[in-house]
Amino acid sequence: MKLHNALNLEERKQIVHQTAQAFSERAKIHDEQNTFPMENIQELKEIGYTSLTVPKTFGGKGLPLAEWLALQEVIATYDGSTSLSIGWHMGLITNISESKAWPEDIYEQVLYEVLHEGKLLNAAASEPETGSPTRGGKPTTTATRDHNNWIINGRKSFTSMSPALDYFIVSATMEDGQVGNFLINHSAQGVKIEETWNSIAMRGTASHDLHLKNVRIPFNHFLELVQPGKKNPAGWLLHIPACYLGIAQAAQNFAIEFASTYSPNSLPGAIKDLPNVQTKIGENEADLLQARYFLYGVAQKWDSSSKEERQNMQNELGSVKYQVVNSAIHIVDRAMRVVGAQSLFKDHSIQRYYRDVRAGLHNPPMDDRTLILLATEAFDRIK
Structure with missing residues (x-):
């Protein structure tokens, strides 16, 4: 089923889930061989994913930010690299459509090619x-x-x-x-x-x-x-924390499945019944809930705000990236503690989640920049 035929977000999420299931096994191969998952990108094109953010006026779906971020998170639970990669394309289409800063003929040409020919940009x-x-x-x-x-x-x-x-x-x-x-x-x-x-x-x-x-x-x-260094508020960059949130969810899923099936002979049942394991899984669930409320709450605010109101959202956007990515790192770390030494085995995908999630620290905006902006705003309030 094509995404353009889906009626709502839940239907689109289901289609993306079905398509991305194959990404998980491929992720292991591409990680080990340091290769690019071209087949993943092709399959996303085939279901119409790469044109979802093309505006409705050009024949696309013009998905609002909160909706396509949810799809990005789904992809990341199967392969973070594919999610982050395609997120740049999806976000840039959103950005150029919102800013309308490009020459009109080039803008229309690129959108046509994205919609009808599957062209990609970054x-x-x-x-x-x-x-x-x-x-x-x-x-x-x-x-x-x-x-x-x-x-x-x-x-x-x-x-x-x-x-x-x-x-x-x-x-x-x-x-x-x-x-x-x-x-x-x-x-x-x-x-x-x-x-x-x-x-x-x-x-x-x-x-x-x-x-x-x-x-x-x-x-x-x-x-x-x-202007180098000058950044206007950019809601589309929330695809970055959405990706790392998906990786964190994948690590949590791995830990839950492991804890439900691993039963050393020193215990009468699986380790899921141990209080320390339940505490870590529970802490992760709490962090996942908090991260999602923050990410999608700010994304929905962006979708419902005017162009003028969005100019005041820079610190909120930066805070989402800071909080969600750092929470994702803690979630993956706790999940590895549940799994124990086996989390370091190359055959287990959780060790890839551990490596991948740390890349979020080096995607924009950087933590120090966000915290300084927040501190500056706090000091300005008492002047």
Whole structure:
């Protein structure tokens, strides 16, 4: 069944569950071999997932934030790498549709291709020389005007889902010192993916380096000016905590199943009857409830707020990412304590959850930035 034929969120979640079940076993293989789950992305395309955030005015479903985040969480319970990877595409479609900052002809072309041809896109902003773009570093990647074209040169890192992408949104410094975003086709001459990704976490995201050597693009592929380090509130980035919440749920599921079946000969039954095991499982359930209320409560507030009201939500959005990701880390840790030493066995998926969930600490916004903004707001209230 296609997602576009589903009538409500619960039906869509069921379809995603059915599709993503195969992702779990593949996740083990791609993690061990450090490869990209292209088949997962293809199957998500086949059920219409990758176009769900295309606005209704263009023929898409225009799913609100809270609804597509719930689907992202489902995918993450089967494979965090696939969830995080496709989340960038889903979120960027949401973002460009809400901001309407792109040239209209390019915007319409990209949405058409996403809806009818299954095209995928992601931003390429991080660089080895500048680190995270949220810190304010100016790109060393350059864009030079050449008559009716731009010539792009540079190198980007952390380009998630790079093998499957059709378009890269690349930030580059122009000759006048301003920074802009440019749309680059994967098939353009001078575009090269260097397979550098060898992290211990989220190995299946294929977040390789993108090399751009004298890449010539049309003049109208200049998308918008950007100010390094300045970030407007972006609800779509909540796909990040939604992903790690799904990984935490997967670890909890593993621990519950293990505790229900593991029965050492020192006990009359399974370890699920031990008070210390029940306490840890209960603590995890409490943390999962709290994280979901916070994540989806703020997402629903975003969906129901005006553009002006959303400008005041930066700290709420950052707090969700901070609280949910750190809770997810604690949940996975407790789940491993339930399982014990067997949680370290490579044959058990929980050790992958443990590695993957820690990657959330390094996705934007960073914890220190969020906490400083919250502290600044608190001090400002008493002035």
